[in-house]
Amino acid sequence: MTDPSSSLLAQLMEYQKHSVVPMHMPGHKRNTQSAPYLAALGAPYDITEIEGFDNLHHPGGILKHGMERAARLWGCDHSFFLVGGSTCGILAGIRAATQYGDSILLGRNCHQSVYHAIEICGLRPHFLLPPMDDTFGIFGSLSPEQVAQALEQHPDVSLIVLTSPTYDGVLTDVTSICDLAHARGIPVLVDAAHGAHLGFSPGFPSSAVQDGADLVIQSLHKTLPSLTQTAIAHVNGTRIPCSAFSQELRMFETSSPSYLLLSSIDGCIRLLEESSSLFENWESLLANFNQQMYQLRHLQIFGYGTDQEKSHPAVFRFDPSKILILTDGTPYTGPLLMDRLRRDCGIELEMASAHYALAMTGLLTTKDHMDCLAAALWGLDQNGQTTISHPAPRRNATLPRQIAIPGAVRPLPHHSVRADEAVGHMIGEYVWVYPPGVPLLIPGEQLDAAMLEHLASLQTQGVAIQSTSGNAPGHFEIIDNSNGFHHGGKMK
Ligand SMILES: Cc1ncc(COP(=O)(O)O)c(C=O)c1O
Numbered sequence: 001m002t003d004p005s006s007s008l009l010a011q012l013m014e015y016q017k018h019s020v021v022p023m024h025m026p027g028h029k030r031n032t033q034s035a036p037y038l039a040a041l042g043a044p045y046d047i048t049e050i051e052g053f054d055n056l057h058h059p060g061g062i063l064k065h066g067m068e069r070a071a072r073l074w075g076c077d078h079s080f081f082l083v084g085g086s087t088c089g090i091l092a093g094i095r096a097a098t099q100y101g102d103s104i105l106l107g108r109n110c111h112q113s114v115y116h117a118i119e120i121c122g123l124r125p126h127f128l129l130p131p132m133d134d135t136f137g138i139f140g141s142l143s144p145e146q147v148a149q150a151l152e153q154h155p156d157v158s159l160i161v162l163t164s165p166t167y168d169g170v171l172t173d174v175t176s177i178c179d180l181a182h183a184r185g186i187p188v189l190v191d192a193a194h195g196a197h198l199g200f201s202p203g204f205p206s207s208a209v210q211d212g213a214d215l216v217i218q219s220l221h222k223t224l225p226s227l228t229q230t231a232i233a234h235v236n237g238t239r240i241p242c243s244a245f246s247q248e249l250r251m252f253e254t255s256s257p258s259y260l261l262l263s264s265i266d267g268c269i270r271l272l273e274e275s276s277s278l279f280e281n282w283e284s285l286l287a288n289f290n291q292q293m294y295q296l297r298h299l300q301i302f303g304y305g306t307d308q309e310k311s312h313p314a315v316f317r318f319d320p321s322k323i324l325i326l327t328d329g330t331p332y333t334g335p336l337l338m339d340r341l342r343r344d345c346g347i348e349l350e351m352a353s354a355h356y357a358l359a360m361t362g363l364l365t366t367k368d369h370m371d372c373l374a375a376a377l378w379g380l381d382q383n384g385q386t387t388i389s390h391p392a393p394r395r396n397a398t399l400p401r402q403i404a405i406p407g408a409v410r411p412l413p414h415h416s417v418r419a420d421e422a423v424g425h426m427i428g429e430y431v432w433v434y435p436p437g438v439p440l441l442i443p444g445e446q447l448d449a450a451m452l453e454h455l456a457s458l459q460t461q462g463v464a465i466q467s468t469s470g471n472a473p474g475h476f477e478i479i480d481n482s483n484g485f486h487h488g489g490k491m492k
Contacts, residue, residue, distance in 0.1 A: 016045060073269060081232060083230060084229065087113040090189075097189060108128065110161060121407070123405065125405070126154050128142055136355075141171065142172050167351075179212070189240065201283060215245065224268050225267075289373070331383070334353045341376055429441075430442055431466070431473070
């Protein structure tokens with residue numbers, strides 16, 4: 001029998017000592033003698049849902065206790081452990097909150113999993129374009145005013161999806177948008193994949209759970225000490241029923257969850273319960289880094305050193321765990337800076353765009369890590385006399401015309417044509433810039449000359465354009481007879 005007071009890993013270790021004959025999955029049978037590579041991967045503790053270890057999709061024992069502990073920690077009604085990343089939580093959450101064919105309201109800068117949910121659920125998306133931050137050329141925050149106006153135009157939306165914080169670290173005013181939505185009985189789902197660490201200490205903004213969202217999805221693995229793929233979902237109230245969410249998770253999440261992943265979720269939650277000093281340490285590392293960054297003369301870091309958060313009016317709040325380094329006015333582009341840090345300083349960044357690069361810190365970032373980054377940035381900054389200017393590529397200020405919903409278009413026959421021939425036609429694929437992977441075109445939208453020009457200018461500035469077919473921006477998949485398209489999935 002398992003003991004809910006001891007960690008899942010401790011119990012797996014205890015279980016392993018009993019040498020029970022494993023006539024069940026997984027196929028490795030904990031036989032690390034014959035497959036030595038499995039020993040270092042934790043195979044001795046890699047079990048399936050056997051007696052005493054509960055069932056992720058019908059929790060009633062140790063996993064249920066763990067989820068209840070998580071709900072208390074985050075201050076919500078119910079928490080769900082996820083082993084398919086935030087991706088599976090977003091797919092399940094959107095499906096749980098909508099009926100096939102419903103309208104939803106969302107920022108254009110959402111993750112591909114949200115677009116995939118729109119497609120699978122046959123939803124009618126009403127996109128809002130967040131304002132741009134002029135200095136860094138990143139998406140700012142959707143404003144409550146934008147949402148209020150959109151709700152006037154589309155009073156029938158059954159869900160609002162917000163991304164807060166974004167990959168870049170930009171937060172949205174979730175509280176005000178929830179107030180607007182809830183006054184109309186509309187639930188709010190927040191993709192907080194990058195915000196699992198929020199709300200635990202005064203140095204970081206509040207979490208979307210505290211801000212009143214109905215369903216919040218967080219990747220534990222992005223900022224907290226938990227294995228890759230682990231995530232958590234938090235439900236508050238009944239606008240998105242727990243039972244519906246848990247039912248949908250069965251559709252989007254494996255029926256064979258890894259106990260290694262589940263143990264890391266359990267361990268992470270226990271660490272958060274016990275160690276508030278870890279947050280204090282993180283905050284003080286960032287405060288120290290802030291002091292060091294005042295000495296930069298060329299590189300600019302969002303919200304650090306001389307760059308003040310309040311000088312970015314398009315941004316509601318910024319997550320200080322993200323170190324966003326602007327390379328405009330230096331000899332570097334984002335990818336060049338990333339490359340120099342890798343080659344000369346042994347530092348691997350999270351990503352680089354044409355004119356900035358992103359360093360991500362986490363709860364277990366050490367003083368050595370931060371000192372190393374600070375010293376490397378100083379070093380590069382010293383060499384950074386302003387010789388070359390790389391203007392920030394600006395994203396398209398308007399949204400493409402949406403002719404039909406993605407779910408109706410994707411199954412239709414399509415064919416590849418040259419870019420100039422594709423202008424005016426309905427596109428049958430996703431086209432996005434990488435990073436951060438935000439789609440510029442989705443199935444059902446019309447390619448126009450302005451978009452083609454925009455893609456070309458992004459490409460000139462070194463931004464990678466990707467598409468479902470892999471052929472954009474030279475060629476695009478267009479829907480056969482797209483000019484005479486007649487289908488039930490037309491946008492209203
Ligand atoms: C904004 C956002 N949402 C969702 C996800 C998906 O998270 P996961 O990789 O945990 O599935 C990501 C991944 O990078 C993301 O950036």
